Amino acid sequence: MTEITIPNFDIALTADSGQCFRFNRTGERDYQLIAHGRVLTVRDLGEGRYLLGCEQGEFEALWRHYFDLETDYAAILSGLPADDAFLQAAARYAGGLRILRQDPWETLIGFIISQRKNLASIKSCMAAISRRFGAPIPGTDAYAFPTPGQLAAATLDELNACALGYRSRYIQQTARLIADGALDLAALDGLPDAAMRAALVTLPGVGVKIADCVMLFGYHRTRAFPHDVWINRVVEREYGGQTPAENLGPYAGVIQQYMFCYARGPAYRPAPDASQANARRGSGNPLA
DNA sequence: AACCAGGGGTACC
DNA sequence: GGTACCCATGGT
Structure with a gap:
């Protein structure tokens, strides 16, 4: 068992973020991750503290890197454009996400x-x-x-x-x-x-x-900005159909995850008129 | 250039 | 208990 502190890390959001398919919530505070041919259990102790079901050495050798703990996400968040209200809201909701370094x-x-x-x-x-x-x-x-x-x-x-x-x-x-x-x-x-x-x-x-x-x-190419249906909706509703990816810099992909999780989550309520317009348009790709 | 394959979990109604 | 929809791609 190893206890670690990770500031600004939302394990529930990350496990359910859609980036990793072998990371599951197993209880109120408990999670199970399968990676590197191993099972890692994680208990969320609150206030940024986590109890890992592995020795300190394994954490240092594998999991510190896997959870991308070397990257300063606070710096990414503080560098977001202040005049982008949607992005600021997305960052407030999903700023605890990390891009896991998967195989x-x-x-x-x-x-x-x-x-x-x-x-x-x-x-x-x-x-x-x-x-x-x-x-x-x-x-x-x-x-x-x-x-x-x-x-x-x-x-x-x-x-x-x-x-x-x-x-x-x-x-x-x-x-x-x-x-x-x-x-x-x-x-x-x-x-x-x-x-x-x-x-x-x-x-x-x-x-x-x-x-x-x-x-x-x-491959942790953080400039990559996947255009899925949720992001396409966001681009349509919030950015007038103009994809913001080109202006988002070297961490565009991290920002995409903030947008994706926020748009998909319960906190996001798009403007009623725009939302209905899209709903009526049906299941097609808004950008197609 | 539209349209469809194949199907499962879940949020809706 | 239906129904719609979900982090699309490739073939017709």
Whole structure:
């Protein structure tokens, strides 16, 4: 057990932020994270104090970096444009978010699954895949996320049994490309953003939106600004259809998460007229 | 260029 | 107990 203090960290918001699919609330104050082939339990003690179910050495070696504790989020928050009322409100609501430093491979598969699914469904699929194809984590009832080789060996029937729908084919094909070495995910780390995105979208089931999510959450490319339906609504309602991403600087992706979680959460009440206009327009992409 | 595949969890009514 | 909707992509 290790007790740590993290100022301005909202673990409930982060676990449910949609960036990580193996981070769950298990009780009033308790959370379980599966990453690095391990299970980490976290108890929220309040006032920025957290009790981690690991030794100090493991925290320093793995989790300090995973939770991006080296990054000064207070500086990002204080650097937000003061005249942007929506962004200021989003930062007040979601300023406790951190961009976790997740594994690119797991992030890639997670976001291929994410298309046209809600968060609970994505988490359920990721758990099913891990249980069926991943290695059991000793001393727990949890399973590590499968390696590219393990997923590449899966049959379509087995993948379909994980409720992946039409994504089964994408995942099988992508897993084979990674397992065969046709695309080296580790090698992408050295590429500039545009080249990394171009490489990612060559994978089946990966378009620009998914690639941007993998860049932001799997490679910590904080300029990446994924345009999902929630952000598109925000851009339509709050920014007149003009995406603010270009003006948001090196932490645009962090700001995207503030906007995303705020827009999706209960605190955000868009202007009635704009909201109804969008609702009437239906399910289409407002920017399309 | 519109339209649809396939399906599951959940918030709504 | 329906119904709509969800961090889209690729093929027709």
